[in-house]
Amino acid sequence: MNAVEVTDLTVRAGGRDLVSAVSLHVEAGTWCTVIGPNGAGKTTLVEAVAGLRRVSAGEISLGGRAISELNERARAKIVSLVPQHPEVPAGMAVREYVSLGRTAHHGLLRGASPRDWLVVDDVMGRLSLEEFAGRDVVTLSGGERQRMVLGRALAQTTPVMVLDEPITGLDLRHQIELLELLKKEVADAGLTVLATLHDLTLAGQFADRLVLLDHGEVVLDGRAGDVIRSPELSVAYQMALRVVEVDGTDVVVPTRARTSSQ
Protein backbone atom coordinates (compact mmCIF):
# COMPACT_ATOMS: atom_id res chain seq x y z
CA MET A 1 0.00 0.00 0.00
CA ASN A 2 1.11 3.56 -0.61
CA ALA A 3 1.53 5.70 2.48
CA VAL A 4 2.00 8.82 0.37
CA GLU A 5 0.27 9.35 -2.94
CA VAL A 6 0.82 12.59 -4.85
CA THR A 7 -1.19 12.98 -8.04
CA ASP A 8 -0.59 15.76 -10.59
CA LEU A 9 0.38 18.19 -7.85
CA THR A 10 0.84 21.83 -8.82
CA VAL A 11 1.79 24.50 -6.31
CA ARG A 12 1.68 28.03 -7.66
CA ALA A 13 3.08 31.07 -5.89
CA GLY A 14 3.93 34.54 -7.09
CA GLY A 15 2.64 33.77 -10.58
CA ARG A 16 4.82 30.77 -11.29
CA ASP A 17 4.65 27.05 -10.73
CA LEU A 18 7.04 25.97 -7.98
CA VAL A 19 5.96 22.40 -8.52
CA SER A 20 4.04 21.42 -11.61
CA ALA A 21 2.06 18.26 -12.27
CA VAL A 22 4.19 16.14 -9.98
CA SER A 23 3.11 12.59 -9.26
CA LEU A 24 4.88 10.31 -6.88
CA HIS A 25 4.08 7.62 -4.38
CA VAL A 26 5.89 6.21 -1.41
CA GLU A 27 5.17 2.67 -0.34
CA ALA A 28 4.47 2.19 3.36
CA GLY A 29 7.60 1.38 5.35
CA THR A 30 10.03 2.63 2.72
CA TRP A 31 12.30 5.61 2.33
CA CYS A 32 12.01 7.96 -0.63
CA THR A 33 14.40 10.87 -1.08
CA VAL A 34 13.81 13.81 -3.39
CA ILE A 35 16.96 15.17 -4.98
CA GLY A 36 17.58 18.00 -7.41
CA PRO A 37 19.41 21.30 -7.75
CA ASN A 38 18.58 24.42 -5.74
CA GLY A 39 15.23 25.86 -6.73
CA ALA A 40 13.97 22.59 -8.19
CA GLY A 41 10.94 22.64 -5.90
CA LYS A 42 12.01 20.00 -3.37
CA THR A 43 11.06 21.97 -0.28
CA THR A 44 7.74 23.05 -1.78
CA LEU A 45 6.92 19.44 -2.63
CA VAL A 46 7.65 18.01 0.81
CA GLU A 47 5.99 20.93 2.60
CA ALA A 48 2.88 20.34 0.52
CA VAL A 49 2.90 16.70 1.61
CA ALA A 50 3.21 17.91 5.20
CA GLY A 51 0.08 20.00 4.59
CA LEU A 52 1.75 23.39 4.83
CA ARG A 53 1.33 24.57 1.25
CA ARG A 54 -1.81 25.60 -0.55
CA VAL A 55 -2.34 23.09 -3.34
CA SER A 56 -3.19 24.80 -6.66
CA ALA A 57 -4.08 21.64 -8.53
CA GLY A 58 -3.86 17.92 -8.06
CA GLU A 59 -4.18 15.86 -4.92
CA ILE A 60 -2.19 14.51 -2.02
CA SER A 61 -3.36 11.58 0.02
CA LEU A 62 -1.80 10.04 3.09
CA GLY A 63 -2.67 6.46 3.99
CA GLY A 64 -5.57 6.61 1.55
CA ARG A 65 -7.07 9.83 2.96
CA ALA A 66 -7.08 13.08 0.97
CA ILE A 67 -5.06 15.69 2.83
CA SER A 68 -7.56 18.39 1.89
CA GLU A 69 -10.19 16.64 3.98
CA LEU A 70 -8.08 16.45 7.12
CA ASN A 71 -8.01 19.19 9.73
CA GLU A 72 -4.72 20.27 11.30
CA ARG A 73 -4.94 17.89 14.22
CA ALA A 74 -5.97 14.81 12.24
CA ARG A 75 -3.22 15.46 9.71
CA ALA A 76 -0.61 15.85 12.45
CA LYS A 77 -1.41 12.32 13.57
CA ILE A 78 -0.52 11.00 10.11
CA VAL A 79 2.46 13.08 9.03
CA SER A 80 5.25 14.72 11.03
CA LEU A 81 7.81 17.24 9.81
CA VAL A 82 11.49 17.88 10.39
CA PRO A 83 11.94 21.33 8.84
CA GLN A 84 15.09 22.62 7.17
CA HIS A 85 15.50 25.52 9.62
CA PRO A 86 13.71 24.56 12.82
CA GLU A 87 12.88 27.37 15.24
CA VAL A 88 14.62 26.93 18.57
CA PRO A 89 12.47 28.48 21.31
CA ALA A 90 14.92 29.86 23.90
CA GLY A 91 14.06 28.97 27.46
CA MET A 92 12.31 25.70 26.68
CA ALA A 93 13.69 22.47 28.13
CA VAL A 94 14.64 19.69 25.71
CA ARG A 95 12.15 17.18 27.13
CA GLU A 96 9.37 19.72 26.83
CA TYR A 97 10.39 20.48 23.24
CA VAL A 98 10.18 16.79 22.35
CA SER A 99 6.79 16.63 24.06
CA LEU A 100 5.45 19.25 21.61
CA GLY A 101 5.20 16.29 19.26
CA ARG A 102 2.32 15.02 21.41
CA THR A 103 0.19 18.15 20.86
CA ALA A 104 -2.13 16.54 18.33
CA HIS A 105 -2.64 13.56 20.63
CA HIS A 106 -3.58 15.31 23.87
CA GLY A 107 -5.14 18.46 22.39
CA LEU A 108 -4.82 22.04 23.55
CA LEU A 109 -6.91 22.04 26.69
CA ARG A 110 -5.37 19.03 28.37
CA GLY A 111 -1.69 18.58 29.00
CA ALA A 112 0.44 15.59 28.13
CA SER A 113 -0.91 12.45 29.83
CA PRO A 114 1.33 9.87 31.53
CA ARG A 115 1.06 7.87 28.30
CA ASP A 116 2.26 10.86 26.30
CA TRP A 117 5.27 11.24 28.61
CA LEU A 118 5.96 7.54 28.24
CA VAL A 119 6.20 8.01 24.47
CA VAL A 120 8.39 11.10 24.93
CA ASP A 121 10.80 9.35 27.29
CA ASP A 122 10.95 6.30 25.05
CA VAL A 123 11.91 8.49 22.08
CA MET A 124 14.46 10.36 24.20
CA GLY A 125 16.01 7.02 25.09
CA ARG A 126 16.12 5.81 21.50
CA LEU A 127 17.89 9.02 20.43
CA SER A 128 20.18 9.20 23.52
CA LEU A 129 18.68 12.53 24.52
CA GLU A 130 18.07 11.72 28.21
CA GLU A 131 21.15 13.55 29.44
CA PHE A 132 19.84 16.78 27.88
CA ALA A 133 16.29 16.45 29.23
CA GLY A 134 16.37 19.52 31.48
CA ARG A 135 18.70 21.64 29.33
CA ASP A 136 17.61 24.82 27.59
CA VAL A 137 17.21 23.98 23.89
CA VAL A 138 19.51 26.81 22.80
CA THR A 139 22.46 25.25 24.64
CA LEU A 140 22.59 22.16 22.41
CA SER A 141 25.14 21.74 19.63
CA GLY A 142 23.99 21.48 16.02
CA GLY A 143 24.01 17.68 16.03
CA GLU A 144 22.22 17.39 19.36
CA ARG A 145 19.68 19.97 18.27
CA GLN A 146 18.84 18.14 15.06
CA ARG A 147 18.45 14.90 17.01
CA MET A 148 16.05 16.73 19.32
CA VAL A 149 13.99 17.94 16.34
CA LEU A 150 13.91 14.36 15.04
CA GLY A 151 12.80 13.35 18.53
CA ARG A 152 9.85 15.73 18.39
CA ALA A 153 8.80 14.28 15.03
CA LEU A 154 9.14 10.70 16.33
CA ALA A 155 7.12 11.59 19.43
CA GLN A 156 4.30 12.48 17.04
CA THR A 157 4.14 8.70 16.31
CA THR A 158 2.94 9.24 12.76
CA PRO A 159 3.11 6.60 10.06
CA VAL A 160 4.72 9.14 7.70
CA MET A 161 7.62 11.51 8.35
CA VAL A 162 8.71 14.33 6.07
CA LEU A 163 12.25 15.68 6.43
CA ASP A 164 13.61 18.71 4.61
CA GLU A 165 17.40 18.67 4.46
CA PRO A 166 17.67 17.19 7.95
CA ILE A 167 21.48 17.06 7.96
CA THR A 168 22.22 20.63 6.89
CA GLY A 169 25.06 22.07 8.92
CA LEU A 170 26.08 18.81 10.56
CA ASP A 171 29.56 17.34 10.38
CA LEU A 172 30.08 14.00 8.61
CA ARG A 173 29.77 11.79 11.67
CA HIS A 174 26.58 13.50 12.83
CA GLN A 175 25.12 13.35 9.32
CA ILE A 176 25.55 9.59 9.17
CA GLU A 177 24.46 9.17 12.77
CA LEU A 178 21.17 10.98 12.18
CA LEU A 179 20.45 9.09 8.97
CA GLU A 180 21.23 5.76 10.67
CA LEU A 181 18.81 6.58 13.47
CA LEU A 182 16.15 7.33 10.90
CA LYS A 183 16.94 4.17 8.94
CA LYS A 184 16.46 2.17 12.12
CA GLU A 185 13.01 3.70 12.63
CA VAL A 186 12.08 2.74 9.07
CA ALA A 187 13.30 -0.83 9.61
CA ASP A 188 11.99 -1.33 13.18
CA ALA A 189 8.79 0.69 13.29
CA GLY A 190 7.78 0.59 9.63
CA LEU A 191 8.03 4.37 9.34
CA THR A 192 7.52 5.85 5.88
CA VAL A 193 10.04 8.56 5.05
CA LEU A 194 9.90 11.30 2.44
CA ALA A 195 13.05 13.41 2.60
CA THR A 196 15.08 15.89 0.63
CA LEU A 197 18.86 15.69 0.63
CA HIS A 198 21.61 17.58 -1.14
CA ASP A 199 24.33 15.02 -0.64
CA LEU A 200 23.83 12.60 -3.55
CA THR A 201 26.08 9.90 -2.12
CA LEU A 202 24.14 9.82 1.16
CA ALA A 203 20.88 10.11 -0.76
CA GLY A 204 21.79 6.98 -2.70
CA GLN A 205 22.91 5.12 0.41
CA PHE A 206 19.96 5.83 2.65
CA ALA A 207 16.92 5.72 0.38
CA ASP A 208 15.01 2.89 -1.21
CA ARG A 209 13.91 5.20 -3.98
CA LEU A 210 15.12 8.47 -5.39
CA VAL A 211 13.05 11.07 -7.19
CA LEU A 212 14.96 13.63 -9.23
CA LEU A 213 13.19 16.96 -9.43
CA ASP A 214 14.18 19.75 -11.80
CA HIS A 215 12.32 22.98 -12.55
CA GLY A 216 9.38 21.72 -10.53
CA GLU A 217 8.97 18.53 -12.55
CA VAL A 218 9.87 14.91 -11.95
CA VAL A 219 12.75 13.92 -14.21
CA LEU A 220 13.54 10.51 -12.79
CA ASP A 221 11.87 8.21 -10.33
CA GLY A 222 13.39 4.87 -9.55
CA ARG A 223 15.58 2.60 -7.43
CA ALA A 224 18.27 4.60 -5.68
CA GLY A 225 21.15 2.85 -7.45
CA ASP A 226 19.64 3.36 -10.89
CA VAL A 227 18.91 7.06 -10.43
CA ILE A 228 22.38 7.77 -9.06
CA ARG A 229 23.95 6.18 -12.16
CA SER A 230 21.67 7.75 -14.72
CA PRO A 231 23.00 10.37 -17.17
CA GLU A 232 20.00 12.68 -16.51
CA LEU A 233 21.52 13.49 -13.15
CA SER A 234 24.38 15.41 -14.78
CA VAL A 235 21.92 17.25 -17.00
CA ALA A 236 19.77 18.36 -14.08
CA TYR A 237 22.76 19.57 -12.08
CA GLN A 238 24.35 21.10 -15.20
CA MET A 239 27.70 19.53 -14.49
CA ALA A 240 29.51 16.29 -15.11
CA LEU A 241 28.94 13.78 -12.35
CA ARG A 242 30.68 10.44 -12.01
CA VAL A 243 29.82 7.50 -9.83
CA VAL A 244 32.78 5.72 -8.28
CA GLU A 245 32.39 2.53 -6.33
CA VAL A 246 34.26 2.52 -3.05
CA ASP A 247 34.03 -0.68 -0.99
CA GLY A 248 30.65 -1.51 -2.51
CA THR A 249 29.22 1.97 -2.01
CA ASP A 250 28.34 4.27 -4.88
CA VAL A 251 30.02 7.63 -4.42
CA VAL A 252 28.91 10.53 -6.59
CA VAL A 253 31.73 12.89 -7.45
CA PRO A 254 31.63 16.05 -9.53
CA THR A 255 34.29 16.31 -12.22
CA ARG A 256 35.68 19.75 -12.94
CA ALA A 257 35.54 20.89 -16.52
CA ARG A 258 39.12 20.60 -17.89
CA THR A 259 38.57 23.15 -20.60
CA SER A 260 38.38 25.85 -17.97
CA SER A 261 41.38 28.16 -18.03
CA GLN A 262 41.47 28.51 -14.25
Next chain:
Amino acid sequence: MNPPGGRRVAVVVVVTIVALALAVVVGLVVGPTPIGLTRIVGDLFSHIGIGHSTLTSTDSTIVWQLRAPRMVLGLLAGAMLAVAGGTYQGVFRNPLADPYLLGVAAGAGLGATIAIVDVGSGVSTPSWTPLLAFVGAMVAVGVTWAIGGRGMRATPSTLILAGVAVASLLTSAQTYLQQSSSKSITLVYIWLLGSLSSADWHSVLLVLPYVAVCTAVCVAAGRALDVMSVGEDESRSLGLPVRRVRLLVVAASSLGTAAIVSAVGLIGFVGIIVPHVVRLLVGTSYRRILPISVLVGAAFLVLADTVARTVVAPSELPLGVVTALVGAPVFVIVLSVRRPVAR
Protein backbone atom coordinates in the same frame (compact mmCIF):
# COMPACT_ATOMS: atom_id res chain seq x y z
CA MET B 1 21.15 28.42 32.03
CA ASN B 2 18.45 25.80 32.33
CA PRO B 3 14.76 26.65 32.42
CA PRO B 4 13.59 27.27 35.99
CA GLY B 5 12.27 24.24 37.83
CA GLY B 6 9.00 23.73 39.67
CA ARG B 7 10.37 24.69 43.08
CA ARG B 8 11.32 28.18 41.99
CA VAL B 9 7.94 28.66 40.31
CA ALA B 10 6.20 27.59 43.55
CA VAL B 11 8.15 30.22 45.47
CA VAL B 12 7.17 32.90 42.97
CA VAL B 13 3.50 31.88 43.18
CA VAL B 14 3.50 31.98 46.99
CA VAL B 15 5.19 35.40 47.09
CA THR B 16 2.73 36.70 44.51
CA ILE B 17 -0.30 35.48 46.46
CA VAL B 18 1.05 37.14 49.61
CA ALA B 19 1.55 40.37 47.66
CA LEU B 20 -1.98 40.12 46.32
CA ALA B 21 -3.44 39.67 49.83
CA LEU B 22 -1.35 42.61 50.98
CA ALA B 23 -2.66 44.73 48.09
CA VAL B 24 -6.25 43.88 49.01
CA VAL B 25 -5.67 44.90 52.65
CA VAL B 26 -3.79 48.06 51.70
CA GLY B 27 -6.53 48.97 49.23
CA LEU B 28 -9.11 48.84 52.02
CA VAL B 29 -7.12 50.25 54.93
CA VAL B 30 -4.94 53.00 53.50
CA GLY B 31 -6.47 56.42 52.92
CA PRO B 32 -6.96 59.88 54.43
CA THR B 33 -9.46 58.47 56.96
CA PRO B 34 -7.68 55.92 59.18
CA ILE B 35 -9.76 52.76 59.47
CA GLY B 36 -7.97 49.76 60.98
CA LEU B 37 -8.04 46.29 59.45
CA THR B 38 -9.45 44.71 62.61
CA ARG B 39 -12.45 47.03 62.52
CA ILE B 40 -13.03 46.24 58.84
CA VAL B 41 -12.81 42.51 59.54
CA GLY B 42 -15.12 42.97 62.54
CA ASP B 43 -17.62 44.72 60.28
CA LEU B 44 -17.40 41.85 57.79
CA PHE B 45 -18.12 39.29 60.52
CA SER B 46 -21.02 41.34 61.87
CA HIS B 47 -22.72 40.98 58.51
CA ILE B 48 -22.81 37.22 58.96
CA GLY B 49 -23.99 37.54 62.55
CA ILE B 50 -20.74 37.21 64.50
CA GLY B 51 -20.05 40.05 66.96
CA HIS B 52 -20.90 43.62 66.03
CA SER B 53 -19.34 46.32 63.95
CA THR B 54 -17.44 49.28 65.38
CA LEU B 55 -17.56 51.15 62.07
CA THR B 56 -19.58 54.35 61.88
CA SER B 57 -21.84 54.64 58.88
CA THR B 58 -19.42 57.12 57.30
CA ASP B 59 -16.53 54.73 57.79
CA SER B 60 -18.62 51.92 56.39
CA THR B 61 -19.44 53.96 53.31
CA ILE B 62 -15.78 54.90 52.83
CA VAL B 63 -14.67 51.28 53.05
CA TRP B 64 -17.44 49.50 51.17
CA GLN B 65 -18.65 52.11 48.68
CA LEU B 66 -15.41 53.94 47.88
CA ARG B 67 -12.32 51.89 48.67
CA ALA B 68 -13.64 48.38 48.05
CA PRO B 69 -15.04 48.90 44.53
CA ARG B 70 -11.95 50.90 43.63
CA MET B 71 -9.71 48.12 44.90
CA VAL B 72 -11.71 45.46 43.05
CA LEU B 73 -11.71 47.45 39.82
CA GLY B 74 -7.94 47.84 40.25
CA LEU B 75 -7.58 44.08 40.62
CA LEU B 76 -9.64 43.47 37.50
CA ALA B 77 -7.83 46.12 35.44
CA GLY B 78 -4.36 44.97 36.49
CA ALA B 79 -5.18 41.32 35.87
CA MET B 80 -6.74 41.96 32.46
CA LEU B 81 -4.05 44.32 31.15
CA ALA B 82 -1.23 42.04 32.30
CA VAL B 83 -2.70 38.84 30.87
CA ALA B 84 -3.67 40.59 27.62
CA GLY B 85 -0.14 41.94 27.27
CA GLY B 86 1.37 38.52 27.88
CA THR B 87 -1.01 36.96 25.38
CA TYR B 88 -0.19 39.56 22.72
CA GLN B 89 3.52 38.97 23.27
CA GLY B 90 2.98 35.26 22.77
CA VAL B 91 0.68 35.37 19.80
CA PHE B 92 2.78 37.97 17.95
CA ARG B 93 6.04 36.46 19.23
CA ASN B 94 7.11 40.02 19.88
CA PRO B 95 8.46 41.20 23.24
CA LEU B 96 7.37 44.78 22.54
CA ALA B 97 3.72 43.87 22.15
CA ASP B 98 1.29 45.33 24.67
CA PRO B 99 -2.51 45.29 24.90
CA TYR B 100 -2.74 48.55 22.96
CA LEU B 101 -0.86 47.17 19.95
CA LEU B 102 -3.81 46.83 17.60
CA GLY B 103 -5.30 50.26 18.26
CA VAL B 104 -7.44 49.60 21.34
CA ALA B 105 -6.01 52.62 23.18
CA ALA B 106 -6.20 54.99 20.23
CA GLY B 107 -9.76 53.94 19.42
CA ALA B 108 -10.88 54.23 23.02
CA GLY B 109 -9.13 57.60 23.31
CA LEU B 110 -10.93 58.93 20.27
CA GLY B 111 -14.28 57.62 21.49
CA ALA B 112 -13.82 59.15 24.93
CA THR B 113 -12.64 62.45 23.48
CA ILE B 114 -15.69 62.65 21.24
CA ALA B 115 -17.92 62.11 24.27
CA ILE B 116 -16.13 64.65 26.45
CA VAL B 117 -15.73 67.35 23.80
CA ASP B 118 -19.32 66.90 22.63
CA VAL B 119 -20.71 68.10 25.97
CA GLY B 120 -18.13 70.83 26.15
CA SER B 121 -18.99 71.89 29.69
CA GLY B 122 -15.47 71.14 30.85
CA VAL B 123 -16.89 70.37 34.30
CA SER B 124 -17.34 66.63 34.31
CA THR B 125 -16.94 63.61 32.08
CA PRO B 126 -20.31 62.59 30.61
CA SER B 127 -21.74 59.26 31.62
CA TRP B 128 -21.64 57.76 28.13
CA THR B 129 -17.87 58.21 27.86
CA PRO B 130 -17.15 54.54 28.71
CA LEU B 131 -19.62 53.37 26.07
CA LEU B 132 -18.09 55.51 23.34
CA ALA B 133 -14.59 54.49 24.46
CA PHE B 134 -15.55 50.83 24.27
CA VAL B 135 -17.09 51.22 20.83
CA GLY B 136 -14.04 53.17 19.64
CA ALA B 137 -11.68 50.46 20.90
CA MET B 138 -13.57 47.62 19.26
CA VAL B 139 -13.95 49.49 15.96
CA ALA B 140 -10.21 50.21 15.94
CA VAL B 141 -9.27 46.55 16.47
CA GLY B 142 -11.84 45.48 13.88
CA VAL B 143 -10.41 47.87 11.30
CA THR B 144 -6.87 46.74 12.12
CA TRP B 145 -7.84 43.11 11.68
CA ALA B 146 -9.69 43.85 8.44
CA ILE B 147 -6.69 45.70 6.95
CA GLY B 148 -3.98 43.55 8.43
CA GLY B 149 -4.91 40.26 6.95
CA ARG B 150 -8.49 39.92 5.83
CA GLY B 151 -9.60 37.77 8.71
CA MET B 152 -8.16 34.30 8.85
CA ARG B 153 -5.13 34.97 6.66
CA ALA B 154 -3.68 37.54 9.05
CA THR B 155 0.01 37.19 9.82
CA PRO B 156 1.64 38.73 12.89
CA SER B 157 3.65 41.33 11.02
CA THR B 158 0.82 42.58 8.78
CA LEU B 159 -1.40 42.87 11.84
CA ILE B 160 1.20 44.82 13.82
CA LEU B 161 1.81 47.20 10.92
CA ALA B 162 -1.92 47.70 10.37
CA GLY B 163 -2.23 48.38 14.10
CA VAL B 164 0.47 51.05 13.90
CA ALA B 165 -1.31 52.71 10.97
CA VAL B 166 -4.76 52.61 12.55
CA ALA B 167 -3.44 53.82 15.91
CA SER B 168 -1.61 56.81 14.44
CA LEU B 169 -4.61 57.78 12.33
CA LEU B 170 -7.00 57.63 15.27
CA THR B 171 -4.54 59.33 17.62
CA SER B 172 -4.10 62.25 15.27
CA ALA B 173 -7.88 62.58 14.95
CA GLN B 174 -8.13 62.43 18.73
CA THR B 175 -5.41 65.07 19.20
CA TYR B 176 -7.07 67.39 16.71
CA LEU B 177 -10.42 67.05 18.45
CA GLN B 178 -8.87 67.55 21.87
CA GLN B 179 -7.02 70.71 20.82
CA SER B 180 -10.07 72.16 19.15
CA SER B 181 -11.93 72.49 22.43
CA SER B 182 -9.89 74.22 25.10
CA LYS B 183 -12.66 73.98 27.71
CA SER B 184 -12.59 70.23 27.97
CA ILE B 185 -8.89 69.65 27.36
CA THR B 186 -8.11 68.96 31.02
CA LEU B 187 -10.86 66.38 31.28
CA VAL B 188 -9.55 64.63 28.19
CA TYR B 189 -6.05 64.55 29.63
CA ILE B 190 -7.28 63.15 32.93
CA TRP B 191 -9.17 60.43 31.09
CA LEU B 192 -6.21 59.58 28.84
CA LEU B 193 -3.87 59.11 31.79
CA GLY B 194 -6.20 56.64 33.43
CA SER B 195 -7.71 56.65 36.88
CA LEU B 196 -9.70 54.44 39.20
CA SER B 197 -11.25 57.42 40.97
CA SER B 198 -14.67 57.00 39.40
CA ALA B 199 -14.90 53.34 40.43
CA ASP B 200 -18.14 52.12 41.94
CA TRP B 201 -19.82 48.73 42.16
CA HIS B 202 -21.74 49.48 39.00
CA SER B 203 -18.57 49.83 36.93
CA VAL B 204 -17.14 46.72 38.60
CA LEU B 205 -20.18 44.67 37.64
CA LEU B 206 -20.06 46.10 34.13
CA VAL B 207 -16.50 44.96 33.37
CA LEU B 208 -16.49 41.79 35.47
CA PRO B 209 -18.03 39.45 32.86
CA TYR B 210 -15.63 40.66 30.16
CA VAL B 211 -12.60 40.30 32.39
CA ALA B 212 -13.67 36.88 33.68
CA VAL B 213 -14.30 35.37 30.25
CA CYS B 214 -11.39 37.01 28.45
CA THR B 215 -8.88 36.23 31.19
CA ALA B 216 -10.03 32.61 31.19
CA VAL B 217 -9.61 32.35 27.41
CA CYS B 218 -6.12 33.89 27.52
CA VAL B 219 -4.93 31.67 30.37
CA ALA B 220 -6.36 28.59 28.64
CA ALA B 221 -4.45 29.57 25.49
CA GLY B 222 -1.11 29.25 27.29
CA ARG B 223 -0.47 25.77 25.97
CA ALA B 224 -1.25 26.84 22.40
CA LEU B 225 1.08 29.85 22.73
CA ASP B 226 3.86 27.54 23.93
CA VAL B 227 3.42 25.43 20.80
CA MET B 228 3.41 28.59 18.69
CA SER B 229 6.86 29.48 19.99
CA VAL B 230 8.24 27.22 17.24
CA GLY B 231 6.66 29.39 14.54
CA GLU B 232 3.59 29.17 12.38
CA ASP B 233 4.54 26.38 9.97
CA GLU B 234 5.98 24.11 12.63
CA SER B 235 3.05 24.55 14.98
CA ARG B 236 0.69 23.73 12.15
CA SER B 237 2.68 20.60 11.45
CA LEU B 238 2.27 19.71 15.14
CA GLY B 239 -1.50 19.90 14.74
CA LEU B 240 -2.25 23.43 15.94
CA PRO B 241 -4.94 25.36 14.01
CA VAL B 242 -2.75 28.47 14.23
CA ARG B 243 -5.03 30.95 12.52
CA ARG B 244 -8.10 30.06 14.51
CA VAL B 245 -6.16 30.17 17.77
CA ARG B 246 -4.72 33.55 16.84
CA LEU B 247 -8.14 34.98 16.01
CA LEU B 248 -9.60 33.69 19.27
CA VAL B 249 -6.89 34.95 21.60
CA VAL B 250 -6.52 38.32 19.88
CA ALA B 251 -10.30 38.77 20.10
CA ALA B 252 -10.34 37.81 23.78
CA SER B 253 -7.45 40.01 24.83
CA SER B 254 -8.73 42.98 22.79
CA LEU B 255 -12.27 42.67 24.11
CA GLY B 256 -11.13 42.45 27.73
CA THR B 257 -8.73 45.37 27.27
CA ALA B 258 -11.44 47.47 25.63
CA ALA B 259 -13.79 46.83 28.56
CA ILE B 260 -11.11 47.84 31.07
CA VAL B 261 -9.95 50.87 29.13
CA SER B 262 -13.51 52.15 28.79
CA ALA B 263 -13.88 51.99 32.57
CA VAL B 264 -10.51 53.31 33.75
CA GLY B 265 -8.89 55.09 30.81
CA LEU B 266 -5.45 54.37 29.40
CA ILE B 267 -3.23 52.86 32.05
CA GLY B 268 0.10 52.16 30.45
CA PHE B 269 3.06 50.00 31.43
CA VAL B 270 1.19 47.20 33.22
CA GLY B 271 0.48 45.29 30.03
CA ILE B 272 4.03 45.30 28.77
CA ILE B 273 6.11 45.12 31.93
CA VAL B 274 4.24 42.67 34.16
CA PRO B 275 4.49 39.73 31.74
CA HIS B 276 8.19 40.48 31.25
CA VAL B 277 8.91 40.51 34.97
CA VAL B 278 7.02 37.25 35.33
CA ARG B 279 8.91 35.75 32.38
CA LEU B 280 12.23 36.67 33.95
CA LEU B 281 11.18 34.93 37.15
CA VAL B 282 9.48 31.74 35.94
CA GLY B 283 10.78 31.15 32.42
CA THR B 284 9.32 31.37 28.95
CA SER B 285 6.35 29.00 29.17
CA TYR B 286 3.06 30.83 28.72
CA ARG B 287 1.36 28.18 30.81
CA ARG B 288 3.23 29.79 33.73
CA ILE B 289 3.52 33.38 32.52
CA LEU B 290 -0.18 33.99 31.90
CA PRO B 291 -1.78 32.80 35.16
CA ILE B 292 0.98 34.34 37.26
CA SER B 293 0.67 37.62 35.30
CA VAL B 294 -3.00 37.73 36.30
CA LEU B 295 -2.01 37.72 39.98
CA VAL B 296 1.00 40.02 39.65
CA GLY B 297 -0.89 42.51 37.45
CA ALA B 298 -3.79 42.66 39.91
CA ALA B 299 -1.54 43.21 42.94
CA PHE B 300 0.67 45.69 41.14
CA LEU B 301 -2.14 47.94 39.95
CA VAL B 302 -3.89 48.10 43.34
CA LEU B 303 -0.62 49.00 45.05
CA ALA B 304 0.17 51.60 42.37
CA ASP B 305 -3.31 53.06 42.78
CA THR B 306 -2.82 53.28 46.53
CA VAL B 307 0.27 55.37 45.87
CA ALA B 308 -1.62 57.45 43.30
CA ARG B 309 -4.41 58.37 45.70
CA THR B 310 -2.40 58.94 48.86
CA VAL B 311 0.88 60.66 48.00
CA VAL B 312 -0.64 64.03 47.13
CA ALA B 313 -4.02 63.56 48.91
CA PRO B 314 -6.62 64.92 48.72
CA SER B 315 -5.76 65.31 45.04
CA GLU B 316 -4.53 62.33 42.98
CA LEU B 317 -1.63 61.47 40.74
CA PRO B 318 -2.56 60.03 37.34
CA LEU B 319 -2.43 56.24 37.70
CA GLY B 320 -0.60 55.80 34.39
CA VAL B 321 2.21 57.99 35.73
CA VAL B 322 2.52 55.96 38.91
CA THR B 323 2.56 52.57 37.17
CA ALA B 324 5.57 53.68 35.14
CA LEU B 325 7.22 55.50 38.03
CA VAL B 326 6.97 52.47 40.33
CA GLY B 327 7.15 49.79 37.65
CA ALA B 328 10.23 50.93 35.74
CA PRO B 329 12.65 50.71 38.71
CA VAL B 330 11.18 47.36 39.72
CA PHE B 331 11.70 46.09 36.20
CA VAL B 332 15.28 47.37 36.10
CA ILE B 333 16.04 45.60 39.38
CA VAL B 334 14.57 42.30 38.19
CA LEU B 335 16.39 42.67 34.88
CA SER B 336 19.75 43.19 36.54
CA VAL B 337 19.27 40.38 39.05
CA ARG B 338 18.08 37.80 36.50
CA ARG B 339 19.72 37.27 33.17
CA PRO B 340 16.88 37.35 30.67
CA VAL B 341 15.90 33.96 29.32
CA ALA B 342 13.66 35.53 26.70
CA ARG B 343 15.11 36.45 23.36
